[in-house]
Amino acid sequence: MEIAVKDGVKYLLHQYKDESELENLVKKHIEFIFGESSLFFEKSKIESKSGIGSIPDGFILSLPHKKWYILEIELSTHPLHDHIVSQLSRFRAAINNLHTRQELIDTFYDEITKDPNLEYKYKTISTKIGVNTDLHKLLTDIIRNEPEIVIIIDEKTNELEEVCTNLPFKSTVIKFKTYKRESSNVLVYVFDTLVHYTLDSTKEEPLLIREQGQTIEISLSGDETLDQILKVARLVLKQGKSFSEAVKIVAREKNIHESTVRDKCTRRIGLNTEQFQELLKDRARLTNFLIKKFPAGVQIIYEDLK
Known part of the structure; x- marks a missing residue:
């Protein structure tokens, strides 16, 4: 059984x-997977307008690289060959027709120019990467290239490997997993990407998930200061430890000096020791104070201090 552990708290797989749950999560993380300079088109918006009978789960256009991707999202328990190979083979046959491929270009163009949010994003990306051609020509340049298939799935299987050998285009498989914090609704997502990210270990402490000998690093709160404060608060509020005892425990667990933990709980958030200890006596005040200081960590704060 795979689990993730953060500050002694377990995150279960x-x-x-159903497949729609996975699809919705993938759509929320499209930019993390394909990069910020990409445009995503959902199946529902393309299917009725392009005239192509067999449409994948979505399309992604990577403007800087002039590449386009066909997106397939699947659960490993489904009959993958029937779902993927047959559909993409029909799509391949459709876009071999130049008229059909032109219809697809026109559909992308209409979607971008008629959707204010998509148009704004396109203009922002164009300015950022220095696009010096009109939109329709850019789309034509992209779509005249062969697409690549990206299959996002919850688990890689032998059947999937066989499927990939029978696909009409170059393919990439991305495993997308979700871990749920024990006794709460906090979720953590672990997945491969087509983009290279770097993690500054001096600014945040990663959550380590060991899987098949590989360590995947992700951050829960994005801030080591908040992580240590919440650990101290949990020890005081839920285990009855004193502030000094909690600081010692956190320092020992993290193999750091006690002064480092104290600094996170005081100077880093504009308080002295007495003021922080007063906050620890009032859970609601502490919660509100931390949310103002760390708005990005609101869900973690609520879950830890409830």
């Missing part, structure tokens, strides 16, 4: 109830 979440089982998707």
Whole structure:
């Protein structure tokens, strides 16, 4: 059984109830997977307008690289060959027709120019990367290239490996997993990307998930200061430890000096020791104070201090 552990708290592997749950999560993280300079088109917006009978789960256009991707999102428990190979083979046959490929270009163009949010994003990306051609020509340049297939799935299987050998285009498989914090609704997502990210270990402490000998690093709160403060608060509020005892425990667990933990709980957030200890006596005040200081960590704060 795979688990993730952060500050002694377990995160258990979440089982998707159906494919639509996985699809919704993937769509929320499209930019993390394909990069900020990409445009995503959902199946529902392309299917009725392009005239192509067999449409994948979505399309992604990478403007800087002039590449386009066909997106397939699947659960490993489904019959993958029937779902993927047959559909993409029909799509391949459709876009071999130049008229059909032109319809696809026109559909992308209409979607961008008629959707204010998509148009704004396109203009922002164009300015950033220095696009010096009109939109329709850019789309034509991209779509005249062969697409690549990206299959996002909850688990890689032998059947999937066989499927990939029978696909009409170059393919990449991305495993997308979700871990749920024990006794709460906090979720953590672990997945491969087509983008290279770097992690500054001096600014945040990663959550380590060991899987098949590989260590995947992700951050829960994005701030080591908040992580240490919440650990101290949990020890005081839920285990009855004194502030000094809690500081010692956190320092020992993290193999750092006690002064480092104290600094996180005081100077880093504009308080002295007495003021922080007063906050520890009032859970609601402490919660509100931390949310103002760390708005990005609101969910973690609520879960830890409830």
